[in-house]
Amino acid sequence: MKRFTLQIGIALSGMVLLFSGCNQGGNAANGALSSSAAEKVYVAPGEQDEFYAFLSGGYSGNLTVYGLPSGRMFKEIPVFSQFPTSGYGYSEETKPLLITSHGFIPWDDLHHPDISQTNGELDGRWIFVNGNNTPRIARVSLSTFETEEIIEIPNSAGNHSSSFITENTEYVVAGTRFSVPVPQRDMPINEYKGNFKGALTFINVDPEHGHMDIKFQVIMPGFNYDLSHPGRGKSHGWFFFSTYNTEEASTLQEVNASQNDKDFIAAINWKKIEEYVNNGGGTEMPANYAHNVYDESTHMARSTMKKKVLTVDPTKVPGAVFLLPTPKSPHGCDVDPSGQYIIGAGKLSADITVHSFDNMLAAIEAEKYDGYAYGIPILNFEEVLAGVVKSGGLGPLHTEFDGKGNAYTTFFISSEVVKWQLETWQVVDRKPTFYSVGHLMIPGGNSRKPFGKYVVAMNKITKDRYLPTGPEMEHSAQIYDISGEKMELLYDFPTHGEPHYAAGCPADLLRQNSKKIYRLDENNHPYSIKSPVDARVEREGKDVHIYMSTIRSHFTPDNIEGIKVGDRVYFHVTNHEQDFDVPHGFAAIGANTSEILVMPGQTKTIVWEPKQVGVWPFYCTDFCSALHQEMQGYVRVSPTNSSIELSWSVGE
Amino acid sequence: MKKASILMILGPLFLLGLYIFPLWNIMLGAPQYPDPLGMNIHIDGIRGVNEFDIQNIDGLNHYIGMRTLPKDEDMWEFSAFPIIVAVMIAIGVIIGLAGFFRRINYKWFLGWFFLMSVLGVMGMYDFNEWMVDYGTNLDPNAIMKLTNPDGSPISYKPPLFGHVKMLNFDVTSLPATGAWLMFVGMTLTLLAGYFGWKNTKSGHVIKPLET
Structure with a gap:
């Protein structure tokens, strides 16, 4: 009796093995098929693709x-x-x-x-x-x-x-x-x-x-x-x-x-x-x-x-x-x-x-x-x-x-x-x-x-x-x-x-x-500055040119006074970073244009035409560092007939 | 003694490598720097591993109030070291030649090795002192003032040898090619001393100075 039970036991377990074997086989076949498509397109985190496609x-x-x-x-x-x-x-x-x-x-x-x-x-x-x-x-x-x-x-x-x-x-x-x-x-x-x-x-x-x-x-x-x-x-x-x-x-x-x-x-x-x-x-x-x-x-x-x-x-x-x-x-x-x-x-x-x-x-x-x-x-x-x-x-x-x-x-x-x-x-x-x-x-x-x-x-x-x-x-x-x-x-x-x-x-x-940065020493933009020391503001009639630099995480200059309603203000922003993937952005309140994203070593210019008297902020739009939120500045806009002289500064 | 002398001539020449290759290398990797920033310390100044690394290291360090890395002219060491190394090479080669022509014995070889070792240790000590100052003498108006659990300010001193985790950065400091060449050269002079001593003991060379 004991021996018989054992035999049944063996037979049953054999069948279980057989069935589970079948089952596993079936799953494996499906799994292999469905996973192979996934694996073929899966580019693991940190890995890069095999081809570029330009659509x-x-x-x-x-x-x-x-x-x-x-x-x-x-x-x-x-x-x-x-x-x-x-x-x-x-x-x-x-x-x-x-x-x-x-x-x-x-x-x-x-x-x-x-x-x-x-x-x-x-x-x-x-x-x-x-x-x-x-x-x-x-x-x-x-x-x-x-x-x-x-x-x-x-x-x-x-x-x-x-x-x-x-x-x-x-x-x-x-x-x-x-x-x-x-x-x-x-x-x-x-x-x-x-x-x-x-x-x-x-x-x-x-x-x-x-x-x-x-x-x-x-x-x-x-x-x-x-x-x-x-x-x-x-x-x-x-x-x-x-x-x-x-x-x-x-x-x-x-x-x-x-x-x-x-x-x-x-x-x-x-x-x-x-x-x-x-x-x-x-x-x-x-x-x-x-x-x-x-x-x-x-x-x-x-x-x-x-x-x-x-x-x-x-x-x-x-x-x-x-x-x-x-x-x-x-x-x-x-x-x-x-x-x-x-x-x-x-x-x-x-x-x-x-x-x-x-x-x-x-x-x-x-x-x-x-x-x-x-x-x-x-x-x-x-x-x-x-x-x-x-x-x-x-x-x-x-x-x-x-x-x-x-x-x-x-x-x-x-x-x-x-x-x-x-x-x-x-x-x-x-x-x-x-x-x-x-x-x-x-x-x-x-x-x-x-x-x-x-x-x-x-x-x-x-x-x-x-x-x-x-x-x-x-x-x-x-x-x-x-x-x-x-x-x-x-x-x-x-x-x-x-x-x-x-x-x-x-x-x-x-x-x-693929370029990582633009070299600042090869930047021949007529309104670029090679050092924050050269940052300045110049007026030519109604046109005001601001030669501005950015580096983590401040603008030079970041306080500008002497702008008047009706002026046409050119922000010439040079990004002084020479580090891969550290752009700075620039946006000014009320600009009728867009922001600019300035790549390391690059100069870009955006025009701002203030229409209202006041003190108006500008800021960096690209999260550039832990102090990105602090990367901001102010422009004082005075009435058209104001006699306030142009002045600019940073950190004073 | 000839063999020993040839080693003694060759050994100091390996120090010429210091004029080409860096003595020490410090790499700074972080999650956002998969390509780590790095500086190579040469006997005549600090250079970036990649062109803009020094500028970028300085840029990061300003947050925690570290001074900018010294320019060549900012530290006396960068003008003194090349001269000291040149003098030591010259002396070493002269000693080797003198040994070759049996003017002096092996003790001069060991003497050169000893002097070079003392200078090397002094150089390392000096380098370490600078790193302590660089890593702890911080701007009181630093943007980020971080402290240890006991309230003392964090030291940003890079390790002299090995790896340290510093905020988000993994800092690894190791001897570089120039130093390895120097070690090889110094080992050769030590071997020169050893072979010279062995020769003397076995009586192959008899009082060369008396000839």
Whole structure:
């Protein structure tokens, strides 16, 4: 009996072991799966991300910097929009950056970041972005992560097929989405057809300083030039622009621009045109556009107006411009890492059209034309075609590459990312996005050397992805692991503004070059002071200049008397810290501007126009030390007719 | 004796390192200073480990009323030490050469070592005295006046050797390359003395001074 009980006992415990074993096995399998996605995006406290991602802010006008794979946002870089956080566009030094031929513009719609390249690979010097609304291209330094230069684009409107660079950053390119009369003139809108033009602008980039200068504008037929990408490798020297509205409709384009079965990808041999203009070709045209440059040594921007631009009639340069028929209002116009394939994503189509560069050259050679548009040869569709990806999705928009022979295309209407193979044109995998994905980004995905580990899908619609915040929400993005055969959804994070496009690169490309401070001994700002001893107040009529220094934790001077109602007071604040991450802020009561955040070694100026008699405080807005609360001062404002002399002091 | 003399010539030459490398190093790390601030103490002055460290250490120290770190011209030691070290190197090399040509015996080697040790200890004592003054002679109007539980003011004297926790800072003070080279050099002269003594005992060298 005893023995029998023992046996049952053993048997039961065996079953328990068996069951618990099963149970554990099941849990472990689930756990491993669910935790692996978490582990892949988990960047432990104190650790840093593997990639930088620069997402356009769309209607925020600014550029945002994220880390991948964590999806953490590190910085919002003000570019086209005033940014009271730092005083960008409010400070005297940065206001000139936002000057245009239309005057001071405090906002724009920023779309397409592109990192500078050398030999078709990311070099991490600058990132270029476009302002869509009032056509401009900006250059952002990747050592200071600040906007350094903005150039306005004349003869353009809806600057959308823009801020893409050639493979040695010879040019940054800006194309027109809303064709307009060139030059602008008073004319009936319904005479659009044949009269409006689309300018494709090639902006020369100085290899050392990155300074931009318009080299030439190709004045194309009045289509809508939607997106563009450079040729690379074998196709270096060419640039490809997708077009829609080849119908040249000026009203209800939703319908009227969607009638043609095929629109075009325009192929521009920019090397040929460059040679043409270098030999004196092209027509100089009067123009008026702003060129704004920020100088890191003076911490100041200057705006100059340029008065002429060189235009090129494409029909005057034989063999330079061709049109590749592409179905259904193509949006994305992407070139694979080898430069052989040009992918046209017809946004009203189910399929993706792939053109072959070699076929294109052969068709040009053999003059396989299907006619001309305004004198520009239209190549035969079948001759140029390399293949069609029968995707099974709807609404392809944008394709990037992993460098391993795969392409990834977003489908807006069917809300998914589709992975397919170059050359076989076969779909390998598809994953849903949440929801209605616009663009995607693989670090280096628009270069000869992609880093095909993650893809980020940037969506237009958020709905229920996050805790609700009323009718208006941030957009959502998803990150997928693409290192395996199948894509794996890892993470979902909100993005700021409306990202239309992004560029990414390995963290190591930028990390070491990121500036920590500005050197005070290299500060050439005309109103900077190198020592608090030089702090002073000077009056020039109604203008009062205060040369002020900050160091933890006081202003010099912090008591100022002799200011009068009606004065225009310039606070020139120099931050004397030379320690990493010790900015000081400055704000004065009743200022009609913003605060300024002054980085170590930097000088910034904000204008204050006191309207009331009294003693008014100012203070440091950035928690700089344990004595930050004490970092404040007073300005005595006397009546306009007062005879009180200017005086200033600290610690007296 | 030749071997011993060569060591005696080489040993003092290691002190030349003091003109290039710091003698001592003090690092100050804190939660908000993941890259610690640091100062290197050379025989001719105090330098920041990174360019702006001295300025930033002074900036922090002003809260607790410490004086700014001395400039080269503020302390006599920074002009005297380079001369003293140069003289000692010269004497050491001359003694070594004299030993090599059998003009003097090993006792001179040990004598040099002894003198250098005394000077070294005096230097350390002097350095420590300065640190006591620097860390305790505080501005009575300091922004933060912190006291020990018994009411006496906190001393901010950095340790001469080793690690101390001071408010939010971890302060580590250790000999640096220059000092290690000096120790190696002095050890060589001690060995020179030892080999010289052994030689004399075994009778290889007979009264070199009488030749």
